[in-house]
Amino acid sequence: MDRSALPDLVCPAGSLPALKAAVDNGADAVYLGYKNDTNARNFAGLNFDPKTMADGVRYAHGKGCEVLMAINTFPQPGRVADWRAAVDGAVDLGVDAIILADVGLLDYARNRYPNQRLHLSVQGSATSYEAINFAHREFGVLRAVLPRVLTLAQVEHVIRNTPVEIEVFGFGSLCVMNEGRCWLSSYATGESPNTVGACSPAKYVKWDKRPATPGKPGQMDTRLNGILIDRFADNEPAGYPTLCKGRFEVEGETYYALEEPTSLNVLEILPEIIRIGVKAIKVEGRQRSPAYVTQVTRTLRAALDAFANESERYHVKPTWQAELAKVSEGNQATLGAYNRPWR
Amino acid sequence: MSLMANQGFTIPKFQLPGFVARIGEKLPQWPHAVALTTALNAAAKLGVLPEDSLMQMEGKTFVVQVYDTGGQAAFTYRGAFFRPLFAVPEAPDLAFRANLSAFLQVATRQEDPDTLFFNRELSVEGDTELGLIVKNMLDAIDLTQIRPQLPKLPFQLPLGHR
Numbered sequence A: 001m002d003r004s005a006l007p008d009l010v011c012p013a014g015s016l017p018a019l020k021a022a023v024d025n026g027a028d029a030v031y032l033g034y035k036n037d038t039n040a041r042n043f044a045g046l047n048f049d050p051k052t053m054a055d056g057v058r059y060a061h062g063k064g065c066e067v068l069m070a071i072n073t074f075p076q077p078g079r080v081a082d083w084r085a086a087v088d089g090a091v092d093l094g095v096d097a098i099i100l101a102d103v104g105l106l107d108y109a110r111n112r113y114p115n116q117r118l119h120l121s122v123q124g125s126a127t128s129y130e131a132i133n134f135a136h137r138e139f140g141v142l143r144a145v146l147p148r149v150l151t152l153a154q155v156e157h158v159i160r161n162t163p164v165e166i167e168v169f170g171f172g173s174l175c176v177m178n179e180g181r182c183w184l185s186s187y188a189t190g191e192s193p194n195t196v197g198a199c200s201p202a203k204y205v206k207w208d209k210r211p212a213t214p215g216k217p218g219q220m221d222t223r224l225n226g227i228l229i230d231r232f233a234d235n236e237p238a239g240y241p242t243l244c245k246g247r248f249e250v251e252g253e254t255y256y257a258l259e260e261p262t263s264l265n266v267l268e269i270l271p272e273i274i275r276i277g278v279k280a281i282k283v284e285g286r287q288r289s290p291a292y293v294t295q296v297t298r299t300l301r302a303a304l305d306a307f308a309n310e311s312e313r314y315h316v317k318p319t320w321q322a323e324l325a326k327v328s329e330g331n332q333a334t335l336g337a338y339n340r341p342w343r
Numbered sequence B: 001m002s003l004m005a006n007q008g009f010t011i012p013k014f015q016l017p018g019f020v021a022r023i024g025e026k027l028p029q030w031p032h033a034v035a036l037t038t039a040l041n042a043a044a045k046l047g048v049l050p051e052d053s054l055m056q057m058e059g060k061t062f063v064v065q066v067y068d069t070g071g072q073a074a075f076t077y078r079g080a081f082f083r084p085l086f087a088v089p090e091a092p093d094l095a096f097r098a099n100l101s102a103f104l105q106v107a108t109r110q111e112d113p114d115t116l117f118f119n120r121e122l123s124v125e126g127d128t129e130l131g132l133i134v135k136n137m138l139d140a141i142d143l144t145q146i147r148p149q150l151p152k153l154p155f156q157l158p159l160g161h162r
Helices: A016-024 A050-062 A080-093 A103-112 A129-139 A152-160 A267-275 A290-313 A318-327 B018-024 B030-045 B051-055 B100-107 B113-118 B128-139 B143-149
Strands: A008-012 A029-032 A066-071 A097-100 A118-120 A143-145 A165-173 A205-210 A219-224 A227-233 A248-250 A253-255 A263-265 A280-283 B061-066 B071-078 B081-084 B094-098 B122-126
Touching: A008 A016, A008 A165, A008 A290, A016 A029, A016 A050, A016 A290, A029 A050, A050 A066, A050 A080, A066 A080, A080 A097, A080 A103, A097 A103, A103 A118, A103 A129, A118 A129, A129 A152, A152 A165, A152 A267, A165 A267, A165 A290, A205 B122, A205 B128, A263 A318, A267 A290, A267 A318, A280 A290, A290 A318, A290 B113, A318 B113, B030 B071, B030 B081, B051 B128, B061 B100, B094 B100, B094 B128, B100 B113, B113 B122, B122 B128
Parallel strands: A008 A029, A008 A280, A029 A066, A066 A097, A097 A118, A118 A143, A143 A165, A165 A280, B061 B094
Antiparallel strands: A165 A263, A205 A219, A219 A227, A248 A253, B061 B071, B071 B081, B094 B122
């Protein structure tokens, strides 16, 4: 198979070294965001200031890698200008596409910069071809990132009914919610990914560790704004401190009632993803370090190239799975909704 | 990017024998803090630590504890300098604790701190936001930028790649 027919590998960059790691290890595109709440990975100390952003764009373009700018939170009352300024900045930088979620901002970008390529963010929460075609018709959106809630058959159904390119998640921490419609964390903190750009803002997160004492094993509590959301025994794999991945008491049983800490990994169904016509595969994890970006980009690049070379004989190599399992949340991976038997 | 991973050298996960920590705990701890703050101040002087992150560290106390060497370093950041603390605070604003191999794997960008945290090999206690600031500040250091400015050493460190 011709390599140019492969889906693009879109990798996360939360810092300049992570961007370079993605570019050097075979990403076709990197996505990044400003150091503020205009993007959905607004974590303390993460992301790019204008100077590093320019350096990053120059580095990526110099090596033939596209740059996608995520401006995918929702403008807050009285501060619409901040989000518009982010769009203006992205255009000035010459990014290849801007990833937007809010219809007002899509409208602004479309009218102000009609030649700028626009993508619909996963936070835009378009799960049907009608929603995607609306974004295409009204705002000229050329690609949409699908929330991780559709089965593979549903993804194919969308692709067959839209002219818009479809991007899906291929690896990374799993979100079980319909992205862009999740308000779960606001119950604990009053803040949500759409408004402040983080599921569990770090200022509300507390890890309480109690060392083992004779006769009593050690444990670590995870609290979000004081609310206990999980408790781990020593050496038990942990996950991110989000409510959706907490353990709760439901009818007398305490367990992961919504979702276990786990990562999505599509290597097993990569041939199917390519066959149905997915245009780009996205790796989650702008909050992760350059080491993660190196490991995941390298592995997915190897898998995609193996498919291009071997097509029918493609098989998942144990070394790929081992490399990805190691960096997975909670040390486990899943195909998520893609292979869900029910609809 | 990675300091060593591309040179075929990887740091395995290991744990030093128990006697090392038992001896290490009895040794003075301040040299660790002096060494660490010297290195951090050198990095700050090179301008590779983002100013906005440093500002948020002002007046905060930090402890880095290496379980299997029995060593720990306590320091603070005040008035544009990292300064060693000669008494380890009971409740520092932020504490990183791990075995030596985990710290080496993070320092050489061989492993991702989140991975080590998920695997319970790295413990982060205290102010979580401050922890993120420090983690992201260290992640953002572009080693290819500082390599030419490092002092010449009498032996070749496996720095850089390609």
